Amino acid sequence: MYPPKNFDIGWPDLAYGMAACGREGDADRWAAAVERRFAEGGGRAPGGVQAPDAVRATDGTDPLPAGEGGPAPCLSTLSVRSALDLALTAASLPPGSEVLMSAVTIPDMWRIVTAHGLVPVPVDLDAGTLLPTAEQWAAAATERTRAVVVAHLFGTRAPLDPPAELAARHGWLLIEDCAQAYSGPGFRGSPKADLSLFSFGPLKTATALGGAVAVVRNPGLLAAMRALHREWPVQTRGAQARRVAKYALLALLTTRPVYTGLVTATGVLGHDHASGLQNTVGAFAGTELMPAIRQRPGPALLDLLDRRLRAPDTARAVSERAEVARRLVARLPDPSLVYGAAAPVHTYWLCAVPTPDPEATTARLRSAGFDAARPTSLGAVPAPPDRPQGARTAAHLVRHAVCLPLRPTMSDRTLDRMAAVLDPEDWGTPR
Template structure:
């Protein structure tokens, strides 16, 4: 008998069954499917027009789009203040300036007035990132963008929910990710949809078509590598048995898992992204999206919403609680004393993470007069992630949320 109860779930999960993993493995070893047919099918799945680029990652797609825009050095790119460090680094490697815009904690959205205040004569692009799976309407942001003649890139890397959402028509570009810990994962891969500007679309396709096709052996290695993540994160009995011993030994297994799940080693040059996906990856991506069970997915989201209601009523802050179209990727909460809360929750068997995602608070450029995104900074400083995701049974979601409220708000 263990010295404390354990909820056998991690806050990260790999959205891939062993059956799907073997399907990916089989394709990586051999597939007789034609690239042209797969690309055509994938394009039709995401758009009624021929305006889709399938890449090995969102970073690849972003790099391609920036190259196609061909903006002058020193151009400013407005972006949601909670973002991926690598997206910021790509902007800087192109010679551009990333400018963070504050988000509202209850919506995780950028407000039009804050966006307007950040625009200068150097601003050339707006990136609206749907953080933690939260999606919001771009209509008002699009009005600001149109006023200043700025394109909008809608970053849905964390927000694939099936074919019912293929991007906001207000956005000039929409990107979806199918990386290791994303919904319907193919262990790498992304889709970029470019609207409104045929010239930019043509340029982006020409640039992407110059990239060599990634070796099938590299994709095979990724599939084998991420099988370790499936073992460590998805197997409940193993999670239940090992975690108490790892905690007792003060072994930072979380950091090891996060390192394992990185799609790319940090700090490399842009050339690491400049490949096209192999046929095996295209085949597996087509398999995942054509068999995506949206009904089951939304049932999982509904269960998580019930857990959210318990947390909110119990006085726990859940970022992005207001949007009607709320879906969940990682599950963040904000604690008053995040270090203390982290220890309390983990010692109670709730596998809470801190700093496990590749997200961070984007710094304001040196010498800039743009106000600091204080709400984003304060929120991010106190973020924790609960072990709640779509594959956790409803009864366990409710139990974890009730236990969390009891531990973090003992006065109730």
């Protein structure tokens, strides 16, 4: 049985992460190292050979100034949620201000917006790019709009020109959520965003089992976020040790042979193995949100994150992942219906397809040895009471998407078998 998704971390990194929990370290020093490393594209350790004046992404998206020994234009945080919380606090938007949000994201993101006394407003998606169109952004804006949060979903990326033009014209804060879009040192976000947020949480690419980096292009905003961040308590070594132990166990349970046995055993006992695992993999599962995110990452987490940013093969692994996804998509009844099929960049962090009956589809896939999953961590941003609910595509995605399990080692025969399970008569639904 192929698990829905593997943890993108190996046993040497897990062992290193546990060993880091036993070492003394200074959180500020490690934070500065991670921030410099991210700005410099994962090269040599800070304090070594100086970086060039600007670090240019391989796709030309965002050169980050490295400076002459000064701080990097980045902030390392416990999570993307923490970075969003800091940004909204530092921006000090008037209470009741509206925040336009691309209409599918993790529920914690709009909960944080609401916790700041702001009003999240969903802007529906185009299923091809997984971002709103220029017309949809413009139609959602009002005189109360003060910020925009754009989430790149499933490994897709598309230009931010429409919301960026509106934000520049009206002076709004533009936040880019790249939690699902990290692809290695070649991408540091759009230079048109005030903030680009990158996650290294448990299920993310190049995971450090936690941690995030915010690229903050407004020096004043970055300084205010740093000042606020310094007031937060530092994550304890014990908390990080428990986190590493938890995900080491989950990594073992989701190796293919062990997972096959787990699925068989839970089926005999009449339990739902999928829901049990999905309820445990979230970085903040079972905790009270705001206190949990208002911590600084500890030195053990930052040490592991620094190691993961130094990994030389992240871009290659992402390329291999995307290639096997493209091979599968080419076998599907209608490749154009795959979510994000029209995005300029799709690295297939998830390969999600629409089906009219997701439960029946996942059951058929599991019977064939492919444990597909629903994107249960995502939700459709609820519309405020005084606005009509117009996010039809977002609601459809949340109700009907199924994420197909993919591994770079899958043979053509395996991909043929998975594609055959997706009955052409059931393929796709109106969106």
